[in-house]
Amino acid sequence: MNKDVVSILLCPSCRANKLKLEVFDKDSYGVKEGVVKCPRCTRTYPIFDYILELLPDDLAYWEDRKIFYKRHKKRFKLEKEQQQYFDWYAKNSTQSYSDYAGSSFWRATDELIIGKWRKGIRKDSWLLDVGCAQGRSAFQFADLPISIVGFDISKNMIVEAIKRSRGRANMYFFVGDATSFPIKSESFDYVLLYGVLHHLPDPRKTVKEIIRVLKPGGTYFGLENNKTPVRIFFDFLQKLHPLWYERAGSMPLIGKRDIKGWFNGQHKISVSTHTFLPPHIVNLFSVEVAKRMLSKTDVIAKFMPDAGGLINIVMERM
Structure with a gap:
């Protein structure tokens, strides 16, 4: 099984013709284990011991599927846990x-x-906002004369985003998976992921999706937790007094080397770090004072360019 073969297949459930191959294990004989995914109906079809079972649910070999999903439960469990966690987060009043x-x-x-x-x-x-949650970052652009589309894996988050966007003709939200964007290639001028990559099971795969959906000359904006020794101070304070709870993915911290490696040096990319004071201190002050504090520490910390708590990414697709 390979991508050329997958490109001519149809989903047996919804008849979509743009299936995606995800390889878990391969050798000289081909893909040993993996899945073929349908972006339209979101069904997955296992490749188990080199055999693709491309069957509708009523004909599926469920014993094979049970063994397959049990074997790869960590891959599927993480995505499901993230979905359940953010659904809980949207509802939790505490x-x-x-x-x-x-x-x-x-x-x-x-x-x-x-x-x-x-x-x-x-x-x-x-502008596409991936992992938009309740629309926090999307609404920062809502007053501009642009169209904004956001999606998130949590239905409860999207319910809140839609409620907040009522009356705005330029904002659209839906439930979708950030590991495989249900979006046509080269369809957006801007893609935004604001604190999202570190939640995902495979950030490298999501980066490929970012590049795919951006138009040539389009821009990706990202903000993530920076991989820095200074992070130990924040983690210590967070254990003493948690300000928030979150379920991180396979890479809770992301560094400059990770980002540049994922984009393979093929695109124009700018990476900088910010916020050298922990939130526990900054939250003691008003927003205006907090802005001045963060701005001044950013200037001072230019002498330690990679030590900030957050990493700011701006990438232009070539």
Whole structure:
């Protein structure tokens, strides 16, 4: 089994003709184990001991599938756990997502980082917000003359995003998977992932999706937890007094080397780090004071260019 063969196959459930091959294990004989996915109906078809079982549910070899999914439960479990976690997060009243996003630290960070991104946004362009949650980052662009599309794996998050966007004709939200974008290639001018990559089971795969859906000359904006020794200070404070709870993916921290490696040096990329003060300190002050604090520490910390708690990524697709 290979991509050339998969490209001529149809999904037996919905008859879509753009199936995707994901390889778990391969050798000189071909793909030993993996899945063929249908972006339209989201069904997965296992490749088990070199055999693709491309069958509708009523004809499937369920014993084979049971063994297959048990063998690869970590791959599928992580995606499902993330979905369940964010559904819980959207409903949980003891840790409001709005309270977290509305803290001085995050409001100041949003204004400083996203404020710079906004300056280059072109009129009548299209922006895709991947892992949009309740629309926190999408709404930072809502006043611009552009169209905004956001999706998230959590239905409960999307319910809240749609409620918040009522009355806005330029915003659209739906439930979708960030590991395989249900989006046509080269269809967006901008792609935004704001604190999303570190939640995902395979960030490298998502980076490929970012590149795929961007138009030539399009821009990707990203903000992630930076891989830095200074992070130990924040982790210590977080254990003493947790400000939020989150379920990270396979890479809770992402460094400059990771980012540049994923983009393979084929695109114009700018990477910088920010926020050298932990949220526990910044949240003691008002938003305006927090902005001044973060701005000043960013200037001072230019002498330690890779030590900030957050990594800011801007990539232009060539």
